[in-house]
Amino acid sequence: QKEVEQDPGPLSVPEGAIVSLNCTYSNSAFQYFMWYRQYSRKGPELLMYTYSSGNKEDGRFTAQVDKSSKYISLFIRDSQPSDSATYLCLLGGADGLTFGKGTHLIIQP
Amino acid sequence: EADIYQTPRYLVIGTGKKITLECSQTMGHDKMYWYQQDPGMELHLIHYSYGVNSTEKGDLSSESTVSRIRTEHFPLTLESARPSHTSQYLCASSESFAPGGSPLHFGNGTRLTVT
Numbered sequence: 001q002k003e004v005e006q007d008p009g010p011l012s013v014p015e016g017a018i019v020s021l022n023c024t025y026s027n028s029a030f031q032y033f034m035w036y037r038q039y040s041r042k043g044p045e046l047l048m049y050t051y052s053s054g055n056k057e058d059g060r061f062t063a064q065v066d067k068s069s070k071y072i073s074l075f076i077r078d079s080q081p082s083d084s085a086t087y088l089c090l091l092g093g094a095d096g097l098t099f100g101k102g103t104h105l106i107i108q109p
Numbered sequence: 110e111a112d113i114y115q116t117p118r119y120l121v122i123g124t125g126k127k128i129t130l131e132c133s134q135t136m137g138h139d140k141m142y143w144y145q146q147d148p149g150m151e152l153h154l155i156h157y158s159y160g161v162n163s164t165e166k167g168d169l170s171s172e173s174t175v176s177r178i179r180t181e182h183f184p185l186t187l188e189s190a191r192p193s194h195t196s197q198y199l200c201a202s203s204e205s206f207a208p209g210g211s212p213l214h215f216g217n218g219t220r221l222t223v224t
Contacts, residue, residue: 044199
């Protein structure tokens with residue numbers, strides 16, 4: 001079992017829908033949780049950074065961390081075609097950093 | 110916005126050539142990283158550095174080498190390029206010494222094609 005599991009998709013939703021992206025992990029040593037967005041042929045761009053359980057909101061994006069369940073989520077409200085990209089979770093702890101494989105998201109106009 | 114720059118953005122080169130991929134950051138970050146990413150695939154850590162004169166190999170074995178003579182500069186070198194080296198190479202930096210204590214900031218990558 002990999003340390004971080006993320007469904008690669010593709011996940012296709014209509015414009016305006018609420019999108020839910022998720023990662024699960026097995027190592028309870030992870031303490032920091034990040035979400036990145038990566039457009040084709042570009043580097044990953046940091047969207048959200050959290051280090052505690054609960055929710056963190058930034059505009060249309062909400063990051064949710066449940067350390068007891070070892071589960072993190074990124075919600076996108078009012079999704080736009082420009083949100084079409086690959087979304088990667090990145091988990092950090094004393095042992096270093098581990099990426100999820102990324103979920104390819106497609107927002108249909 | 111993070112200031113980390115990679116050059117060249119695209120490179121097509123013949124087998125056997127020596128190449129250096131450049132990465133520079135203006136944020137004064139101590140930690141720097143090189144990741145390799147094939148199209149549509151996950152990122153693999155190939156090298157990282159804690160600071161000047163520090164270099165470590167990552168999780169994925171790589172025939173490349175790196176150096177860290179200046180804080181802001183972390184070049185990656187391939188002595189003899191092969192078609193198997195064709196990939197996207199992403200450079201990143203972070204502020205903190207704590208492994209998970211600070212987010213990574215990425216450059217836009219170098220897409221290398223070896224013919």
